[in-house]
Structures are given as structure tokens and as C-alpha cells.
Amino acid sequence: MAIVKTEKTPAREAPLSETTIIGWMSKNLFGSVFNSILTVVTLYIIYLTVRDVWVWGVADAVWVADNRRECFKISIDGACWAGVITWMDNIFYGRYPREELWRINLGAILLFVWMVPLWLPRVKAKVLIGVTTVFLYPFLAGYLFAGGDKGIFMQVMISAAIVCLIGNTLHSIIGVLTGSSLPEFLIRLLGRQDAPEKSQHKILFGILAVSLVVVYLWQMGWHAEGVSWTKWGGLFLTLVISGIGIASALPGGIILALGRRSRLPVIRVLSTAFIELFRSVPLITVLFMATTMFPLFMPEGVVLNKLVQVIIAVCLFNACYMAETVRAGLQAIPKGQAEGAHTIGLGYWGTMGLIIMPQALKHMIPNIVGSFIGLLKDTTLVSIIGLFDILGMLRSISRDTPWLGLHKEPLIFGAILFFLICFAMSKYSRHLEVKLSTGHKK
Amino acid sequence: MAVSESHKQSEHIKPKEQFDFFNDERVRSVFYQLLTAAVVGWIGWYLFTTTANNLQVRGMDSGFGFLGVEAGFDTDFKLMAYEVGVGTYGDIFLIGILNTLYISFLAIIASTLLGFTIGVLRLSHNWLVSRVALAYVEIFRNTPLLIQIIFWYTGIFSLLPKIKNSFDLSGGAEVVLLNNRGLYMPWPVPGDLLWMTGLALIIAIIVVIVFRRWAHKRQDTTGRIIPTLLPSVALIVLLPGIVYLMTGSPLGWDIPKIEGFNFVGGSSLPPAFLALFVALTIYHAAHLAESVRAGILSVSAGQHDAAMAIGLRQNRVLSLVIIPQAMPAIVPPMISLWMNVVKNSSLAIAIGYPDLVAVFMQTSLNQAGHAIEIVGMTMAFYMFVSLTISGLLNIYNKRVQLVER
Known part of the structure; x- marks a missing residue:
């Protein structure tokens, strides 16, 4: 006679320490005497800090005032945000003519429109969209921001950019709605899906050429007023410098990294020396070098303006840092990949461009975002050599007569702004890291 | 038949012996390197000549002679002797x-x-x-x-x-x-006999090192662990301390x-x-x-x-x-x-x-x-x-x- 249990034993309920908030607290905050003391002390410190910050920054703060004296009259020990609010336009746009601000905003919106397809899941040819962003958008944005006379070259590039933007937008709308690409859609629209591929291509090129000509003729009609670079400033200038910096750092960095890993000694030594030179000195010395030595390098009569000097310096500096990021990414690719590529008959550029780089770049995206954060933070250094980027603007508030001596509030505002941008980017890069990882990590 | 056979064979061998100048890897690598060196050299030469020319046009001299010239300004904070009007x-x-x-x-x-x-x-x-x-x-x-x-x-x-x-x-x-x-x-002002405290400190450190080595060896041979931390700290603090007090606290404070x-x-x-x-x-x-x-x-x-x-x-x-x-x-x-x-x-x-x-x-x-x-x-x-x-x-x-x- 066997004793067999016929009923299933009901599961015991989870212990209270795992389910209730009190259980969680007793485990994570008051696990031991020492832990409890630590918690209480930390809570007290947090309370003091938050209270002081709240009282200074919000409760006793002055939001509307005409000058600093008035701030003091209203509240002697609260923050004077009125100064920052009055200067808000300057902080974002610098001394850009107020009636032309729409151009900066339009430029930002265009960039947004251009880049959005990269995040839409059903859109095809994302690499192409990314490449056009880097190579065509700058011409359009550059003309929007700087204005002035368009040369023939600029007219062609602007037309190409506009055509590309329109095509891009249509392409992504069609992509989201139907899942096909713009050329496929056009062919179907014209009822030529049965025509041979060659004639299809002819039709597509025809459409492209016609739209280019139309846009070219259209853009000849309008003209943006010139705005000197000396009027550029604020967050706008910071983003322009770091944007150009990151866009040129990636190709530059890839070339330098390949050079450093090259089997040809001359190229390897030159690339290594170049990278190590710029990586071992502070950015501020490179900026000083640009402003003091570049004028000596130029042939007589050629004068580079300060903005161009700074941008060249930032590009050189960041290309070298990017080179190391790229090199780390290349090193992570197993040797078998290159050997496999050689076996199927690919040459050096085929191996790199089709096999190694696509894999390496995927690994590198988090680090690239990381170096973009670094670059954005580093760009504040240009205020030291006299450009009015966002930090330059924040610092000039304290020299403005009504707000004389107002240091803390603008800097805190700037710090919060940078924090929001950089923190969002670093969170996003961590998200990408998880999303892109194809490894076997748990 | 035989002719074509030998012909085939020679064709088969030939590419090995043939030295294709333009597609040879060594030739290409030398060529690319020379090209790079030439471009970099040319950029260097160009920068050098324009700079020299610019310096001449602007009447600026070059060289490190200026390092010996009197600087004529002061700094807020310095760690070495410097006198305005004399310092270079x-x-x-x-x-x-x-x-x-x-x-x-x-x-x-x-x-x-x-x-x-x-x-x-x-x-x-x-x-x-x-x-x-x-x-x-x-x-x-x-x-x-x-x-x-x-x-x-x-x-x-x-x-x-x-x-x-x-x-x-x-x-x-x-x-x-x-x-x-x-x-x-x-700021500390050392007295006459301070060197004795320093000497005591050095001796204490040497003794501690020897003691720890000995303790380590003993642990390796016998497996017995001798507490080293407390004696070491005591030695390093007490020996110089006693010497310092015995020599009459030879350290003043400015x-x-x-x-x-x-x-x-x-x-x-x-x-x-x-x-x-x-x-x-x-x-x-x-x-x-x-x-x-x-x-x-x-x-x-x-x-x-x-x-x-x-x-x-x-x-x-x-x-x-x-x-x-x-x-x-x-x-x-x-x-x-x-x-x-x-x-x-x-x-x-x-x-x-x-x-x-x-x-x-x-x-x-x-x-x-x-x-x-x-x-x-x-x-x-x-x-x-x-x-x-x-x-x-x-x-x-x-x-x-x-x-x-």
C-alpha cells in the first residue's frame, strides 16, 4: 500500500519581504543597523540639499524683473531667473538678426524631417538617407544660415538638396504606408512594372532630371539675405560647430584608423603620429594653434575667419579621437572575416567596405554617440578664444549692465540644458547598445 | 596533339614567371607609400615656405632666443622664485x-x-x-x-x-x-633636528617591509598567518613620533x-x-x-x-x-x-x-x-x-x- 499524494500542493505565497513595499524597504534600506544609519543620514542630506535648492531656485526665485537690482528688491536670496529669461533668445541664437530667426528654426526642422525616416521601421535604404544627410543637408542649411550670393556650385548643391529632401520625404511616407520604396512606387504609378529594368531606370533618371531642373529654376527666384558669421552665436553656433565636427570626424576617423592598421609602414607611421599628436594635447592648445598659426600657413591675401579656423581645429581633433573609436571597433572583428572576404576574391576596399566596416560600425554606434556627447561638451571651449557660443552668451549676461554680476543662474541654466541633451543621448546610446547586440549575453 | 599539350603547359606555367608590374602587390605598396610620402612632404614644404615668407613679410623673427628675454609680467601664483623685470x-x-x-x-x-x-x-x-x-x-x-x-x-x-x-x-x-x-x-617650518624624525620614519618603513616579507614567508612555509597590519601601522606612527618628541618637537608652523x-x-x-x-x-x-x-x-x-x-x-x-x-x-x-x-x-x-x-x-x-x-x-x-x-x-x-x- 503506497501512500501517493493525489492533490497538488498549493504554492506557498511569496514571503512578504519580496512583495510588499515594506518588505522591499527592510531589505534594501534597513537590512542591518549600519544600513539603517546610512539610509537615515543619506535621507537627511538629500532633504537638506533639495530644500535649499528648492527655496533658492523655485520658491524664493524671481521670474520677472527688469534688472538685477529689482531682483534683489523682490527677494534677496532667491535665484534671479529674470535675467536668463530676458536673454533667452541670445542664449539660443546669439546675435542673429531677430527677423531672420525663422531661418535657423527652418534649418532645424529640415534636419528633423530629413532624419526622421532613419527611425521609422518600414522605410528602406536608410544608409542612403544617412549619407545624403551628411553630404547634402549641410549645403542647404549652410545657405539658409549664412545667406548671401549663391554661386553656380551652391545653386546646384542647394537644388540637389531640395530634390533629395522632397524625394526623401515622399519615400518615407510611401514606405510607412505601403512598405515599398519611392522608385518602385513611381514605376507602378506609371504602370511600367513590366517594362525591362533598363527602361525603368531611364524613366527614373528622367523624373530626377526634370525635378532637378524645375527646382533649379525655382530656387533662382529667391534669395536669402547675408548674415555675417560674427552674428552667429548661442546654442545654434555650438550645434553648428559640433555638427560639422561629428560629420567630418567619422570619415576622417575611418581613414586614419585604416591608415593606422595598414600594412604599409609609411602610411602606418604617418597616421599613428598624426593621431597620437592630437590625442596627447588638450583641445584648447589645438584651438590656440589654429588661431595663431593658421594665419601664418596661408599664402598672402588669404584670410581665414575665426569660425573656419575653429571648425578646422575641431575637425582635426575629433577625427583623431574618432580614429581610436573606429580602431577599437575594427579590432573587435575576428580575423576570419577578412580572410573569408579575400577568399571570395574581394580586394582591400571591397573587404573593408562590404565586410569589415558594416560589422564594425554597428559595434561602434554606442561609442560614436559617446564621442558626440564629448564633442558637444568640448565645443564650449571655443568661448575661451572669443566666439560667442552658448557659454560665451551665458557669460556675457554677467557683463550686461542691467544684470551685472549675474553668474550662477545663467551657468546653472546652461548646465541643465547640456545635461538634458547629453543625458538623453547617452540613454539612447545605451538603448541602441542593447538593441544592436546580437551576441549571446543574457 | 603533343604540341598543343606542351603549349598548354607553358601557358600554365607562364603566369607564375611573368612579372606583372602594375598588379604586383609589392610594386603597388611601394608606389602608394611613395605617393603618400610625396603628398605629405609637399604639404610640409608648402607650409614651411609660406610660413617663412609670411614671417619675412611681417618682419617677425623666429628662433628660441626670446626665452632669454625679460618677460615683464607677474603671475598670481607660482611655485618658484621669480621677479618681475628680471624673470625671462x-x-x-x-x-x-x-x-x-x-x-x-x-x-x-x-x-x-x-x-x-x-x-x-x-x-x-x-x-x-x-x-x-x-x-x-x-x-x-x-x-x-x-x-x-x-x-x-x-x-x-x-x-x-x-x-x-x-x-x-x-x-x-x-x-x-x-x-x-x-x-x-x-606652513611647516622645519627645525634643526627634524632630520632625525625623517630618518626614524625611513627606518620604520624598512623594518616594516622586512617584517612583512618575513611574515609572508612564514605563512608560505608553516601556513600560520601572523597579523601584520596593526604592528606595521604602530611602528610607522610610534617610532618617528617618539623620536620627534625626544628631539623636542623640531617643527614650527608659520x-x-x-x-x-x-x-x-x-x-x-x-x-x-x-x-x-x-x-x-x-x-x-x-x-x-x-x-x-x-x-x-x-x-x-x-x-x-x-x-x-x-x-x-x-x-x-x-x-x-x-x-x-x-x-x-x-x-x-x-x-x-x-x-x-x-x-x-x-x-x-x-x-x-x-x-x-x-x-x-x-x-x-x-x-x-x-x-x-x-x-x-x-x-x-x-x-x-x-x-x-x-x-x-x-x-x-x-x-x-x-x-x-
């Missing part, structure tokens, strides 16, 4: 280097200590503490260092009370004072005193120094904390469990198992962080601390010209420091690798 640009260069190294050295020590503390707190089992550490790391890593430096300077250290109302950091003794002119501290509108005596650090020091420390500690955390997490949990299973106490688990394995992952980023401290100390220029870039690359360059020489010398200094530090890193990496396998 060469002296200014040295002052700048010393100031850069001084603040970097102190900031490296402070940020390393703080960074390890925050990194460990980040892994604390106490939820609140680890969240606070996380907030610290995220806040200070995601705001530009330059904004932080300027904030500490203009928002904190410049707004301190005036000399009359100085903060007393020594708790009523009025020897360590903080005000808007900086930090004032007593204490800062208010005389008129300023302090006399003691030693002082200007507000710019304090702001830069605090900002560099806090910023880099946040970065280091992440490396420390990653390094400790890189040691797998099994190591901890296994060490506990063989009966090691918690502190021995840490000192014998976890830390030795975590250090190889922590040290390389830590050393490159030290390099960043040295490089970032150049931001001193924004708040007027006279570091190398501020006194040499800005003031001297504005006064004396010689852009190429000055930029070259400044960059050479930073490169020298970087190469030295990365040399140290290589030595460390080699040692760690030897231990590993």
Missing part, C-alpha cells in the same frame, strides 16, 4: 609647467580617492545610497567641465566673504581660513595673520586654484566611478561565492580575490583618466589660474609673438606627459599579463 620667458615657461603639474597632481590624488569611493557606493546594497551615487555620476558626467569650472569660480569661490569675515575651517583656532582671496593655511588688508605668513591658494581643483576632482571622479564599478562587476559572481565557500572572511575575499582581479580592468581607464586631468587642467585659462597654457600660450604669445615656437613647446610638454603616462600604463599592462598567464 623661459622662467614663465617653467612657472607654467610647475603650476600645471601641481594642480594636476593634487586633482589626480583627490579624484582617484573620490572616484573609488563613489564607484563602491554605486554598488552598495543600500538602494538609496547607490541611487545617490548614480545621480552624482550622471549629473557631473553630462555637463561640460568648463561650465563647472566657471561655476565654481564665479558662483562659489569668488563670492566667499571678505578677509575680515573669513570662514574658519579649523574650528575656532583661526589657522585655516577661507575667504574671497583664497585658502590660507599654516601661521597666517591678518595685517592691514591682507594676510602675512603661512601659505595660500588663490580662489582660481580652489575652483579648478574642486571642479577637476568632481568631474573626473564621476568618470572614474564608472570605471571602478565596471571593473568590480567584471569579476564574476562565482569568484565571490567560491572564495566564501573555501572559508575566507569577507575582508579577505575582497583583498585576496576580488580586488586583484578587478584592478587590471580598472587601472588602464584610470591612467588614461589621469592623462585627461593633466589635459583638462588647461581649462584654467578661463578663470585665470596661471597654468602653462594661460601664462605661456596666451600672455607670452600675445606679448612676444613667436607663435610657432610657443605652440610647439606647449604641445611638446603635453605630449611628453602623455607619453610618460602611457609608458607607465604599458609597464603595468605587461606586469599584469605576466601574472595572468
Whole structure:
């Protein structure tokens, strides 16, 4: 006679320490005497800090005032945000003519429109969209921001950019709605899906050429007023410098990294020396070098303006840092990949461009975002050599007569702004890291 | 038939013997290298000739002769003797280097200590503490260092009370004072017999080293563990202490005193120094904390469990198992962080601390010209420091690798 249990034993309920908030607290905050003391002390410190910050920054703060004296009259020990609010336009746009601000905003919106397809899941040819962003958008944005006379070259590039933007937008709308690409859609629209591929291509090129000509003729009609670079400033200038910096750092960095890993000694030594030179000195010395030595390098009569000097310096500096990021990414690719590529008959550029780089770049995206954060933070250094980027603007508030001596509030505002941008980017890069990882990590 | 056969064979062999000039890998590599060298050489030559031409046109002289010329300006803070009207640009260069190294050295020590503390707190089992550490790391890593430096300077250290109302950091003794002119501290004045205390300290250290070696050997042979920490500390503190007291306390203190509108005596650090020091420390500690955390997490949990299973106490688990394995992952980023401290100390220029870039690359360059020489010398200094530090890193990496396998 066997004793067999016929009923299933009901599961015991989870212990209270795992389910209730009190259980969680007793485990994570008051696990031991020492832990409890630590918690209480930390809570007290947090309370003091938050209270002081709240009282200074919000409760006793002055939001509307005409000058600093008035701030003091209203509240002697609260923050004077009125100064920052009055200067808000300057902080974002610098001394850009107020009636032309729409151009900066339009430029930002265009960039947004251009880049959005990269995040839409059903859109095809994302690499192409990314490449056009880097190579065509700058011409359009550059003309929007700087204005002035368009040369023939600029007219062609602007037309190409506009055509590309329109095509891009249509392409992504069609992509989201139907899942096909713009050329496929056009062919179907014209009822030529049965025509041979060659004639299809002819039709597509025809459409492209016609739209280019139309846009070219259209853009000849309008003209943006010139705005000197000396009027550029604020967050706008910071983003322009770091944007150009990151866009040129990636190709530059890839070339330098390949050079450093090259089997040809001359190229390897030159690339290594170049990278190590710029990586071992502070950015501020490179900026000083640009402003003091570049004028000596130029042939007589050629004068580079300060903005161009700074941008060249930032590009050189960041290309070298990017080179190391790229090199780390290349090193992570197993040797078998290159050997496999050689076996199927690919040459050096085929191996790199089709096999190694696509894999390496995927690994590198988090680090690239990381170096973009670094670059954005580093760009504040240009205020030291006299450009009015966002930090330059924040610092000039304290020299403005009504707000004389107002240091803390603008800097805190700037710090919060940078924090929001950089923190969002670093969170996003961590998200990408998880999303892109194809490894076997748990 | 036979003819075609031999023909085939010769065709088969021929490509091996044929030397295809344009498709040969060696020829191509030589060609590309020559091409690169030629382009780089041409750029170099072009820059050199235009620069020489520009210098001639503008009537500027070149060479390092200016280093012997009297500089004619003073710096707020210096670690060597310098007299306005006598000191040269060469002296200014040295002052700048010393100031850069001084603040970097102190900031490296402070940020390393703080960074390890925050990194460990980040892994604390106490939820609140680890969240606070996380907030610290995220806040200070995601705001530009330059904004932080300027904030500490203009928002904190410049707004301190005036000399009359100085903060007393020594708790009523009025020897360590903080005000808007900086930090004032007593400075030791060595007496005649102080060398005996120093000698005692050296002897104590040697004895401790010998004692620890002996204890280690004994543990290896007999398995018996002799407590070494307490005797070592006692020896290092007590022996020099006793000698110091027996020789009649031969160390005086030069204490800062208010005389008129300023302090006399003691030693002082200007507000710019304090702001830069605090900002560099806090910023880099946040970065280091992440490396420390990653390094400790890189040691797998099994190591901890296994060490506990063989009966090691918690502190021995840490000192014998976890830390030795975590250090190889922590040290390389830590050393490159030290390099960043040295490089970032150049931001001193924004708040007027006279570091190398501020006194040499800005003031001297504005006064004396010689852009190429000055930029070259400044960059050479930073490169020298970087190469030295990365040399140290290589030595460390080699040692760690030897231990590993």
C-alpha cells in the first residue's frame, strides 16, 4: 500500500519581504543597523540639499524683473531667473538678426524631417538617407544660415538638396504606408512594372532630371539675405560647430584608423603620429594653434575667419579621437572575416567596405554617440578664444549692465540644458547598445 | 596533339614567371607609400615656405632666443622664485609647467580617492545610497567641465566673504581660513633636528617591509598567518613620533595673520586654484566611478561565492580575490583618466589660474609673438606627459599579463 499524494500542493505565497513595499524597504534600506544609519543620514542630506535648492531656485526665485537690482528688491536670496529669461533668445541664437530667426528654426526642422525616416521601421535604404544627410543637408542649411550670393556650385548643391529632401520625404511616407520604396512606387504609378529594368531606370533618371531642373529654376527666384558669421552665436553656433565636427570626424576617423592598421609602414607611421599628436594635447592648445598659426600657413591675401579656423581645429581633433573609436571597433572583428572576404576574391576596399566596416560600425554606434556627447561638451571651449557660443552668451549676461554680476543662474541654466541633451543621448546610446547586440549575453 | 599539350603547359606555367608590374602587390605598396610620402612632404614644404615668407613679410623673427628675454609680467601664483623685470620667458615657461603639474597632481590624488569611493557606493546594497551615487555620476558626467569650472569660480569661490569675515575651517583656532582671496593655511617650518624624525620614519618603513616579507614567508612555509597590519601601522606612527618628541618637537608652523588688508605668513591658494581643483576632482571622479564599478562587476559572481565557500572572511575575499582581479580592468581607464586631468587642467585659462597654457600660450604669445615656437613647446610638454603616462600604463599592462598567464 503506497501512500501517493493525489492533490497538488498549493504554492506557498511569496514571503512578504519580496512583495510588499515594506518588505522591499527592510531589505534594501534597513537590512542591518549600519544600513539603517546610512539610509537615515543619506535621507537627511538629500532633504537638506533639495530644500535649499528648492527655496533658492523655485520658491524664493524671481521670474520677472527688469534688472538685477529689482531682483534683489523682490527677494534677496532667491535665484534671479529674470535675467536668463530676458536673454533667452541670445542664449539660443546669439546675435542673429531677430527677423531672420525663422531661418535657423527652418534649418532645424529640415534636419528633423530629413532624419526622421532613419527611425521609422518600414522605410528602406536608410544608409542612403544617412549619407545624403551628411553630404547634402549641410549645403542647404549652410545657405539658409549664412545667406548671401549663391554661386553656380551652391545653386546646384542647394537644388540637389531640395530634390533629395522632397524625394526623401515622399519615400518615407510611401514606405510607412505601403512598405515599398519611392522608385518602385513611381514605376507602378506609371504602370511600367513590366517594362525591362533598363527602361525603368531611364524613366527614373528622367523624373530626377526634370525635378532637378524645375527646382533649379525655382530656387533662382529667391534669395536669402547675408548674415555675417560674427552674428552667429548661442546654442545654434555650438550645434553648428559640433555638427560639422561629428560629420567630418567619422570619415576622417575611418581613414586614419585604416591608415593606422595598414600594412604599409609609411602610411602606418604617418597616421599613428598624426593621431597620437592630437590625442596627447588638450583641445584648447589645438584651438590656440589654429588661431595663431593658421594665419601664418596661408599664402598672402588669404584670410581665414575665426569660425573656419575653429571648425578646422575641431575637425582635426575629433577625427583623431574618432580614429581610436573606429580602431577599437575594427579590432573587435575576428580575423576570419577578412580572410573569408579575400577568399571570395574581394580586394582591400571591397573587404573593408562590404565586410569589415558594416560589422564594425554597428559595434561602434554606442561609442560614436559617446564621442558626440564629448564633442558637444568640448565645443564650449571655443568661448575661451572669443566666439560667442552658448557659454560665451551665458557669460556675457554677467557683463550686461542691467544684470551685472549675474553668474550662477545663467551657468546653472546652461548646465541643465547640456545635461538634458547629453543625458538623453547617452540613454539612447545605451538603448541602441542593447538593441544592436546580437551576441549571446543574457 | 603533343604540341598543343606542351603549349598548354607553358601557358600554365607562364603566369607564375611573368612579372606583372602594375598588379604586383609589392610594386603597388611601394608606389602608394611613395605617393603618400610625396603628398605629405609637399604639404610640409608648402607650409614651411609660406610660413617663412609670411614671417619675412611681417618682419617677425623666429628662433628660441626670446626665452632669454625679460618677460615683464607677474603671475598670481607660482611655485618658484621669480621677479618681475628680471624673470625671462623661459622662467614663465617653467612657472607654467610647475603650476600645471601641481594642480594636476593634487586633482589626480583627490579624484582617484573620490572616484573609488563613489564607484563602491554605486554598488552598495543600500538602494538609496547607490541611487545617490548614480545621480552624482550622471549629473557631473553630462555637463561640460568648463561650465563647472566657471561655476565654481564665479558662483562659489569668488563670492566667499571678505578677509575680515573669513570662514574658519579649523574650528575656532583661526589657522585655516577661507575667504574671497583664497585658502590660507599654516606652513611647516622645519627645525634643526627634524632630520632625525625623517630618518626614524625611513627606518620604520624598512623594518616594516622586512617584517612583512618575513611574515609572508612564514605563512608560505608553516601556513600560520601572523597579523601584520596593526604592528606595521604602530611602528610607522610610534617610532618617528617618539623620536620627534625626544628631539623636542623640531617643527614650527608659520601661521597666517591678518595685517592691514591682507594676510602675512603661512601659505595660500588663490580662489582660481580652489575652483579648478574642486571642479577637476568632481568631474573626473564621476568618470572614474564608472570605471571602478565596471571593473568590480567584471569579476564574476562565482569568484565571490567560491572564495566564501573555501572559508575566507569577507575582508579577505575582497583583498585576496576580488580586488586583484578587478584592478587590471580598472587601472588602464584610470591612467588614461589621469592623462585627461593633466589635459583638462588647461581649462584654467578661463578663470585665470596661471597654468602653462594661460601664462605661456596666451600672455607670452600675445606679448612676444613667436607663435610657432610657443605652440610647439606647449604641445611638446603635453605630449611628453602623455607619453610618460602611457609608458607607465604599458609597464603595468605587461606586469599584469605576466601574472595572468
